[in-house]
Amino acid sequence: MITPHLEKLILCGKASYNTFVIGGSEKQILNVSNDRFIIITDLTYFSQLNLPDRTSNLGLTEVGIGKLMSKLNTQLRVFSRKSNNTFLFRNQINVTANISGTTHDVFPIGSVKLDTFLIHDQDVSFTWSQNFVNTAIATGFSPSKSVGQSPPYDYGLEGQDNVIPVSLVRGGIVPLNIQTVPAGNQALNLSATGSLEFIFPVITQTQLTNLDNEVSYPICNVGYVEILGSPTNIGGTF
Numbered sequence: 001m002i003t004p005h006l007e008k009l010i011l012c013g014k015a016s017y018n019t020f021v022i023g024g025s026e027k028q029i030l031n032v033s034n035d036r037f038i039i040i041t042d043l044t045y046f047s048q049l050n051l052p053d054r055t056s057n058l059g060l061t062e063v064g065i066g067k068l069m070s071k072l073n074t075q076l077r078v079f080s081r082k083s084n085n086t087f088l089f090r091n092q093i094n095v096t097a098n099i100s101g102t103t104h105d106v107f108p109i110g111s112v113k114l115d116t117f118l119i120h121d122q123d124v125s126f127t128w129s130q131n132f133v134n135t136a137i138a139t140g141f142s143p144s145k146s147v148g149q150s151p152p153y154d155y156g157l158e159g160q161d162n163v164i165p166v167s168l169v170r171g172g173i174v175p176l177n178i179q180t181v182p183a184g185n186q187a188l189n190l191s192a193t194g195s196l197e198f199i200f201p202v203i204t205q206t207q208l209t210n211l212d213n214e215v216s217y218p219i220c221n222v223g224y225v226e227i228l229g230s231p232t233n234i235g236g237t238f
Contacts, residue, residue: 001041001115006225015227017041022076022126023219026207030124030222032080037121037231040078042223047091047108048074049210049215050130060104065095068106074218075200077127080120082231086199087114089218108215121231129206129217139165 002010002017009015018038022028032038050071060068072091079085092110141146141158148157156163200206210216 001117003117003227006039006041006102009227010225014229015225017223017225020222021223022128022215022222026202027126030122030126030224032120032226036123036226036228037119038224038226040116040118040120040124040222040224042113042115043076043087044111044113044221044223045076045087045089045109045218046091046219047070047093048218049091049093049106049108049212050074052099060106061102062104065104065106068093071130073131073200075129075131076218076220077129077210078118078124079127080122080124082120083118084121085116085118086197088198088200089216119231123215126220126222128208129202130208131200138168140168141165 006015010017020030030038049068072093074089074091076087077085078087078088089112091108094107094109096105098105141163142155143159144160146157148154148160150156150160151162151164155166208217
């Protein structure tokens with residue numbers, strides 16, 4: 001979001017608000033000049049459909065809709081040498097029964113806007129990946145040195161009374177499973193699955209498909225402020 005400090009810089013001519021559109025490809029790069037840095041202030045993502053076939057989004061059978069429902073997650077990773085952030089979107093769709101009564105018309109609807117404050121002083125990569133497979137889920141107790149309370153407030157920790165096992169996101173040993181990465185303080189990560197962030201892998205099976213159809217690839221408008229100077233002296237800049 002545009003903060004009062006950023007607004008002041010823009011009005012004083014020391015910064016400018018810009019937009020960058022990403023979509024239609026698995027990866028795009030936003031170039032940052034050597035004498036400038038940027039702050040990404042907002043992301044506006046538009047729902048899209050990863051269609052189960054290359055024919056049309058019209059007249060899908062129940063089987064086709066079932067395949068489509070397994071492709072509603074789209075992940076965007078925004079990173080440079082300065083920072084690394086991941087955003088996961090659940091695509092919204094509208095399903096309407098066809099006149100024939102045996103098939104359905106499906107269209108993407110809606111958008112999501114996120115206010116951000118991501119600082120980058122070098123070129124920024126926007127990397128897409130999608131999930132369209134079932135994933136094996138293990139169950140187990142949260143580790144005793146982790147964070148938790150006894151039921152009914154929480155599911156509890158290993159060793160507590162009435163502890164309830166929870167579904168644990170696994171580490172994606174098989175390429176088609178959901179990939180995860182460590183998150184937080186690894187000293188507490190006694191369970192390899194209990195402290196993992198929910199992230200999709202970037203592999204051939206999660207690449208975008210049907211890029212010749214305008215509803216089959218993600219589109220996101222990126223708003224950012226370009227500032228003259230270096231973020232190492234951001235206090236002085238403001």
